[in-house]
Amino acid sequence: xxxxxxxxxxxxxxxxxxxxxxxxxxxxxxxxxxxxxxxxxxxxxxxxxxxxxxxxxxxxxxxxxxxxxxxxxxxxxxxxxxxxxxxxxxxxxxxxxxxxxxxxxxxxxxxxxxxxxxxxxxxxxxxxxxxxxxxxxxxxxxxxxxxxxxxxxxxxxxxxxxxxxxxxxxxxxxxxxxxxxxxxxxxxxxxxxxxxxxxxxxxxxxxxxxxxxxxxxxxxxxxxxxxxxxxxxxxxxxxxxxxxxxxxxxxxxxxxxxxxxxxxxxxxxxxxxxxxxxxxxxxxxxxxxxxxxxxxxxxxxxxxxxxxxxxxxxxxxxxxxxxxxxxxxxxxxxxxxxxxxxxxxxxxxxxxxxxxxxxxxxxxxxxxxxxxxxxxxxxxxxxxxxxxxxxxxxxxxxxxxxxxxxxxxxxxxxxxxxxxxxxxxxxxxxxxxxxxxxxxxxxxxxxxxxxxxxxxxxxxxxxxxxxxxxxxxxxxxxxxxxxxxxxxxx
Numbered sequence: 001x002x003x004x005x006x007x008x009x010x011x012x013x014x015x016x017x018x019x020x021x022x023x024x025x026x027x028x029x030x031x032x033x034x035x036x037x038x039x040x041x042x043x044x045x046x047x048x049x050x051x052x053x054x055x056x057x058x059x060x061x062x063x064x065x066x067x068x069x070x071x072x073x074x075x076x077x078x079x080x081x082x083x084x085x086x087x088x089x090x091x092x093x094x095x096x097x098x099x100x101x102x103x104x105x106x107x108x109x110x111x112x113x114x115x116x117x118x119x120x121x122x123x124x125x126x127x128x129x130x131x132x133x134x135x136x137x138x139x140x141x142x143x144x145x146x147x148x149x150x151x152x153x154x155x156x157x158x159x160x161x162x163x164x165x166x167x168x169x170x171x172x173x174x175x176x177x178x179x180x181x182x183x184x185x186x187x188x189x190x191x192x193x194x195x196x197x198x199x200x201x202x203x204x205x206x207x208x209x210x211x212x213x214x215x216x217x218x219x220x221x222x223x224x225x226x227x228x229x230x231x232x233x234x235x236x237x238x239x240x241x242x243x244x245x246x247x248x249x250x251x252x253x254x255x256x257x258x259x260x261x262x263x264x265x266x267x268x269x270x271x272x273x274x275x276x277x278x279x280x281x282x283x284x285x286x287x288x289x290x291x292x293x294x295x296x297x298x299x300x301x302x303x304x305x306x307x308x309x310x311x312x313x314x315x316x317x318x319x320x321x322x323x324x325x326x327x328x329x330x331x332x333x334x335x336x337x338x339x340x341x342x343x344x345x346x347x348x349x350x351x352x353x354x355x356x357x358x359x360x361x362x363x364x365x366x367x368x369x370x371x372x373x374x375x376x377x378x379x380x381x382x383x384x385x386x387x388x389x390x391x392x393x394x395x396x397x398x399x400x401x402x403x404x405x406x407x408x409x410x411x412x413x414x415x416x417x418x419x420x421x422x423x424x425x426x427x428x429x430x431x432x433x434x435x436x437x438x439x440x441x442x443x444x445x446x447x448x449x450x451x452x453x454x455x456x457x458x459x460x461x462x463x464x465x466x467x468x469x470x471x472x473x474x475x476x477x478x479x480x481x482x483x484x485x486x487x488x489x490x
Contacts, residue, residue: 005169005290006151008126008139009039009315010049011345011445012158017052022092022130024062031066031091033076036126037448038086039314041289047126047141048315048446050085065105066091073113077120084450086123089113096131099166100138102148111146118144128154136164153196155292157315157344159414161406163193163292170196178266179219186408191219194407195267200224200291202279202307204253206238206392207321207399208297209260213241214400216261216270224273224291225257226284238389252276279303280365282455289314293407295399296320296343301356302364306454308350311343312441313451317406318343320350321399323391334424336391339431340398341418342406348433349441353418394421 010018014034022030033053039046059072073087080087089110093100102110110127117125125142137154152169156162172192175183183191199220201212204227215223231239231246231253239246239253241260258272265272277284280302288294288310296307296318304320311318321340328334343350350356363369398419405415418431435442444451 005044006139006141006149007044007046008036008049008128008137008151008154009046009446010154010156011315012156012160012162013346014049014052015156015158018049018090019130019135021052021054022090023094023132023135024092027094028062028064029066029092029094030062031060031068031089033068033072034088034090035076035080035083035085036088037084037446037450038123039289039448040286042283042286044290045141046289046314046448047086047088047139048448049088050446053079067109070116073116074120077117080123081121086121086126087117088126088128090128090130092130092132094132096129097133098131098136099164100129100131100136102127102129102140107148110140110142110148114142114146114148115144118142138164138166153292155315157317158346159406160409160412161293161317163197165193165196172196173219173221174268176219176266176268182218182266186410190408195219195221197293197407198222198224198291199293199295200226200273200275200288201257201295201297202226202288202303203297203299204229204239204257205235205297205299206389207323207396208295209239209241209253209257210393210396211295211297211399212257213260213264214396216265216267216272219266221267221269222271222273223261224275224287225254225261226275226277226279226287227253227257228276228278229253231256238392240389279306280455282457285310285455289316291316293403294318295403297399300364300369301360302454304350304356305358305361308343308356309441309444309451309454312345312349312445313447315345315446319399319402319406320355321395322355323395325388325391336388336423337420338391338395338398339418339420340395340402341431342402342415345442345445347417348435349439351441352436352439353431353433391423 021032024030032055034049035051036047036049039048053076055072060066060068077087114125128137128139130137139151139154140148142148150166152166154164173195199215201208204225212223212225230250231242233247236242236247242256246256254274254276258274261272275287279285279288285306294307294316296304298304307318310316319342323338325336326334341353402415418433420431421428
């Protein structure tokens, strides 16, 4: 079994707070503490920096180097324990650049407090160093016994996604001749940073399949695709990589995506992660937490709600997009509109953005969108049934452009906010939306494993109907379906 990977993430707002304290005008080192929440993926554990806990008067001394008092450590450890969080010790190397190694003095100081913090909080100590020259972070996790494991990366999530890489664990990838024109567009260093990102595409339909292929062709080394569905003949006008044989044999869409991505990849070390799962299952959600960026290419409200939550609770930017096609009663097209947006702390969530209806999420969780009787009774069109592959390519292009803005940040502008394009007028506009102060998603930033459950317990849970418990579950489900039909369908 492979060892679990470790990473750290924070918002750009938290980074700025810590940077202002740690990088001093006099050039001396400084330090402080913070609290973190855990985000547990299938193969990766991420420490989400929740709150900076700056020292009070007398809790630390600056004398070229810096030292903290046991009183300071104990105060923050107790506060962290009371809210179920762990503790981070952070210090600066004012003249450092890039990922910083630990000096013997720094290692001894962090190891000294590792046992105390583990005893008080029940969680391991995280140590971090900020390099003053380029503001790159390094990080490690300490056991109660005083041993540490290095993190593979530290990411800062904002209008730009900034990642500090531990090049011992995630080395700079080899440049390939097939990537020459791509690298010349944004330079060697930016390409090395982008190529090392772990990128997940959820939904491998008309948009997601194309997105995954383009990511592989760009040279990204780790691309994952998640989809529980199989290819049918009705999909072939939109799945450009699917064949008649795929439809006849009902091949899983993730297998088609794997075949296409491996063929298109330009990386010398390309690895495709196949997830024949739904992100609405706990197993699928945990797999998603292993990634640095997620593309949301789904057309149902429930999976979009799960991804919308992950963007805030687990600090993983989600690039969402969708297309809506309006028709006249005659069947002719009236208009087509697509919207794309990066979902992250600092931007309105999908619900505030008008792209997610909580009532629709509830209906989807109850299976009403798969119930022909319900659809007929309320006169609703089945979700995702209208699509044109030539138009879905525009959604794919806009999502990828947002990805480039987020990770390459031309002219340091970063991603621009929500976009909307109308086919009839060929007008692209920036959507002006504001956050609801009471938004349930945006008020749960860096919650990690304490997020509100939106998923099923397991993708392999036994079906309802077995024994008394199954019978009661079936009765409860039928009651809820009837109630929702009565509330929303009449």
